[in-house]
Amino acid sequence: MEALPVIWFVLIAVLWLGYLFLEGFDLGVGVLMKLFTRDEKERRVLLNSIGPVWDGNEVWLLTAGGATFAAFPLWYASLFSALYLPLTLALLALIFRAVAIEYRGKGYSDAWRSFWTNAMAIGSGVAAFCVGAMLAVTTTGYPLDANGDNTGGPFAWLHPYAILGGLGVLGFSVLHGLYFLTLKTDGDVRHRARAAAVRFGPVLLLPLVGWALLVQSQNGKTVGWLLIGAAAALAAAAWVNLARGAEKRAFVCQGLFLLAGVASIFTNVFPVVMPSTLDPAFDLTVYNASSSTYTLTIMAVVAAIGLPVVLAYQIWSYRVFRRRISTAHIPEPHVIPVAIRGAQP
Amino acid sequence: MIGRWQFGITTVYHFWMVPLTIGLGLLVLVFQTLWMRTGKERYLRGTKFWGKLYLINFIMGVATGIVQEFQFGMAWSEYSRFVGDVFGAPLAMEALLAFFLESTFLGLWIFGWDRLSKRLHLAVLYGAVIGSWVSAYFIIVANSWMQHPVGVELIDGRPRMVDAWAVFTNETALAAFSHAIFGSVAVGAAFLLGIAWYHLWRRRVDGIDTVDATGRVVVGEAPDVPGRDKEDYHVWWRSLRLGAWVGLVAFAGVAVTGDIQAKIMFEQQPMKMASAEAACEDTTDFSVLSIGDISSNDCDDVFHLLEVPGLLSYLANGDLHTEVEGVSTLIPQYQEAYGTHLPGAEYLGDRAGAEIDYQPLMIVTYWGFRIMITFGILAALGAAYALWATRKGTVPASKRLTRLALWGIAAPFIANSAGWIFTEMGRQPFVVAPNPTGVDGVFLFTQAAISPGVSAGEMLFSLIALTSVYGALMVVELKLLMKYSRGGVAAAMPELAETRKKPEVHSDDDVLSFAY
Numbered sequence A: 001m002e003a004l005p006v007i008w009f010v011l012i013a014v015l016w017l018g019y020l021f022l023e024g025f026d027l028g029v030g031v032l033m034k035l036f037t038r039d040e041k042e043r044r045v046l047l048n049s050i051g052p053v054w055d056g057n058e059v060w061l062l063t064a065g066g067a068t069f070a071a072f073p074l075w076y077a078s079l080f081s082a083l084y085l086p087l088t089l090a091l092l093a094l095i096f097r098a099v100a101i102e103y104r105g106k107g108y109s110d111a112w113r114s115f116w117t118n119a120m121a122i123g124s125g126v127a128a129f130c131v132g133a134m135l136a137v138t139t140t141g142y143p144l145d146a147n148g149d150n151t152g153g154p155f156a157w158l159h160p161y162a163i164l165g166g167l168g169v170l171g172f173s174v175l176h177g178l179y180f181l182t183l184k185t186d187g188d189v190r191h192r193a194r195a196a197a198v199r200f201g202p203v204l205l206l207p208l209v210g211w212a213l214l215v216q217s218q219n220g221k222t223v224g225w226l227l228i229g230a231a232a233a234l235a236a237a238a239w240v241n242l243a244r245g246a247e248k249r250a251f252v253c254q255g256l257f258l259l260a261g262v263a264s265i266f267t268n269v270f271p272v273v274m275p276s277t278l279d280p281a282f283d284l285t286v287y288n289a290s291s292s293t294y295t296l297t298i299m300a301v302v303a304a305i306g307l308p309v310v311l312a313y314q315i316w317s318y319r320v321f322r323r324r325i326s327t328a329h330i331p332e333p334h335v336i337p338v339a340i341r342g343a344q345p
Numbered sequence B: 001m002i003g004r005w006q007f008g009i010t011t012v013y014h015f016w017m018v019p020l021t022i023g024l025g026l027l028v029l030v031f032q033t034l035w036m037r038t039g040k041e042r043y044l045r046g047t048k049f050w051g052k053l054y055l056i057n058f059i060m061g062v063a064t065g066i067v068q069e070f071q072f073g074m075a076w077s078e079y080s081r082f083v084g085d086v087f088g089a090p091l092a093m094e095a096l097l098a099f100f101l102e103s104t105f106l107g108l109w110i111f112g113w114d115r116l117s118k119r120l121h122l123a124v125l126y127g128a129v130i131g132s133w134v135s136a137y138f139i140i141v142a143n144s145w146m147q148h149p150v151g152v153e154l155i156d157g158r159p160r161m162v163d164a165w166a167v168f169t170n171e172t173a174l175a176a177f178s179h180a181i182f183g184s185v186a187v188g189a190a191f192l193l194g195i196a197w198y199h200l201w202r203r204r205v206d207g208i209d210t211v212d213a214t215g216r217v218v219v220g221e222a223p224d225v226p227g228r229d230k231e232d233y234h235v236w237w238r239s240l241r242l243g244a245w246v247g248l249v250a251f252a253g254v255a256v257t258g259d260i261q262a263k264i265m266f267e268q269q270p271m272k273m274a275s276a277e278a279a280c281e282d283t284t285d286f287s288v289l290s291i292g293d294i295s296s297n298d299c300d301d302v303f304h305l306l307e308v309p310g311l312l313s314y315l316a317n318g319d320l321h322t323e324v325e326g327v328s329t330l331i332p333q334y335q336e337a338y339g340t341h342l343p344g345a346e347y348l349g350d351r352a353g354a355e356i357d358y359q360p361l362m363i364v365t366y367w368g369f370r371i372m373i374t375f376g377i378l379a380a381l382g383a384a385y386a387l388w389a390t391r392k393g394t395v396p397a398s399k400r401l402t403r404l405a406l407w408g409i410a411a412p413f414i415a416n417s418a419g420w421i422f423t424e425m426g427r428q429p430f431v432v433a434p435n436p437t438g439v440d441g442v443f444l445f446t447q448a449a450i451s452p453g454v455s456a457g458e459m460l461f462s463l464i465a466l467t468s469v470y471g472a473l474m475v476v477e478l479k480l481l482m483k484y485s486r487g488g489v490a491a492a493m494p495e496l497a498e499t500r501k502k503p504e505v506h507s508d509d510d511v512l513s514f515a516y
Helices: A003-035 A040-050 A054-071 A073-082 A084-106 A110-140 A160-184 A188-219 A222-244 A247-269 A293-320 B002-038 B041-075 B077-111 B118-147 B164-168 B171-205 B230-268 B270-276 B311-317 B327-338 B346-351 B362-389 B399-407 B410-425 B456-487
Strands: A272-274 B152-155 B158-161 B286-292 B302-308 B430-432
Touching: A003 A040, A003 A054, A003 A110, A003 A160, A003 A247, A003 A293, A040 A084, A040 A110, A040 A160, A040 A188, A054 A073, A054 A084, A054 A293, A054 B041, A054 B077, A073 A084, A073 A110, A073 A272, A073 B041, A073 B077, A084 A110, A084 B041, A084 B456, A110 A160, A110 A188, A110 A247, A160 A188, A160 A222, A160 A247, A188 A222, A188 A247, A222 A247, A293 B077, A293 B158, B002 B041, B002 B118, B002 B171, B002 B230, B002 B410, B002 B456, B041 B077, B041 B171, B041 B230, B041 B456, B077 B118, B077 B158, B077 B164, B077 B430, B118 B164, B118 B171, B118 B430, B171 B230, B171 B362, B171 B399, B171 B410, B171 B456, B230 B270, B230 B311, B230 B362, B270 B327, B270 B362, B286 B311, B362 B399, B362 B410
Parallel strands: none
Antiparallel strands: B152 B158, B286 B302
């Protein structure tokens, strides 16, 4: 039975797509909290635009990781151990970022707030970069031995491809964050976000396009060319729509661009999930890295039931919080009254 | 070795946040449900106050949980390759069926106060709390498979899942899950008890509440301090009594499930239990205090100073006279069944062919087991005492007792950590312990499980980085918890401290009811 590993390969691609689409914009918004905002109110507009949803978005990454473990344990083991350093950095970045979101508003001093703003921005940026780098070496190869272990030392990942992929996801996230802000915010923030997205859009997408073309040149499947063509057209359509002020249509095009781009990368590498640069015989493929048919079947049933339910309630949650936020909606920071702060017992 | 320290530190740390999330989540749910049913202000305030502390803690559980999902592959790639066919499934299910539920619905709860109907807003909290309980189930299923592998066959040297039902109803998992849930609820209960005690005490020393000639409370109010009205008293009084009663029930649950678990463990991992007892020779007696040098891990150095005759036999078998096998008896059995040396495989590097020591670190298992039980009992005694001491409606005006109540919050935390360390360290030298009645060959030594492609330097870097970041964040979390605990209800409810009038009709122009 060879269909199941392929189904799971597609499912994992879908999970990554979901992750990049959803957390893409909240990582971007995180970076923009530092780069884009002019005052404290604006920073809080950005933070609260993703406030109710960011944690649910991040679970897409955990699920992609968990599903890779369940469906392709050998891929999971090789990928995560080979990328030990960048993953450690990504984890540290995600930790700081998560804590920043919850704790930033719980202190009163400017130093406290600016510390957590930096943690948010740097954490988001580093996480986006490391995730991109990780995905890139998955597609371009790694010095794996017969056991699937990295033989290239701790810095084998620090390859131009990985940097290209890292910049690709970082650039995409920042742009995606700007698109998101045009949809979710109002007032000055919304208009400046639109202007910035129009102005910097082409530059921010450049590394991602470069990565897709690189993978394409290494594999050269016809369907890959079609997808890249579609991706380029959709990115252009998103840009044009945004310039005209059609924010929703622009965001949809941007999402479809991501779909086509991710699809081009995943179809091009298929069936190899992690190529070895030492010997093609050591390549990890969907067939030799997968779990047993029994496990894949059970997981497929669970995913078939679970994923639509997750999508349904996540869409509902976006609907509940669909209104735009502007600086006028942001309440004054809540300071605990001195009278009840209490003495030490 | 560095890898083991890292796994130990990150997991124990994560397991400080988790029980509080599970236990306190349940109690916040109780408050909001009571508010829904009675409409009383005190329950709304309780929901907001405890909910605030719940969230401060929750985020740290999230942040440290991400590491857990990935570190199997990062530091333990041989382990991941060996167990992936069966171990990955509960992990993936945890993410798909529990984490999404927990995180999405908690987001809805935090920001949904004025966006959702009262009923729906309560329902999303149910969703989030159920999510965290379901996640505990799946991760314990995964862990229990390491303790007691079931439902697999060995194909090409790796276990393959053949019976998912057996994996997900593993009796080890069911016992451990109920034990961990009760343990977590005990943590939440002690948290309520300690902090509510503090606030009742503050109301007394601030002269708000007084007692009459018979010692009964006379509830007062301080109109000039936000939130210090009569209703405030009821928030803390309800919290204290709830915490104390739930603490007692949870302790009973912990004791019963712990006993079941111990009996299972004597069968499944006799070495773990023998070393928990520092029982070198076969015996029926439970050691209360052992002297000698347990830390040497050498049986010749251990003397039992005080023993309860028959108790060990009772713990293991339910009677007083069946001998429990000691470490010295077990070692030859293990050597015969699972070999004396690691295989000479190339990927093991300089660990290839190393001799295996089947005896866990006795000082850790022996004391871990006793610390767990002692602090569990202390927490229960504290709860019982609190019920008695507050029978007249408030706490004594004693500073020392208040300190004790606050420090008492630590007791179930310590018990939980000690229990976790005990069960993990007691499994050594295995990462996947053999199932005595299972398929031959389904076990893995910890030494053979770590990532061959990751250098010691990388491990050391991540160990130092993670440990120092965790340490720093721990300080921040504790400070925030203390700040918001001291602040009382008004710290979590800006509307109590402000004169701002709430508009009657909600429109999209309102400021957010909650914003970061």
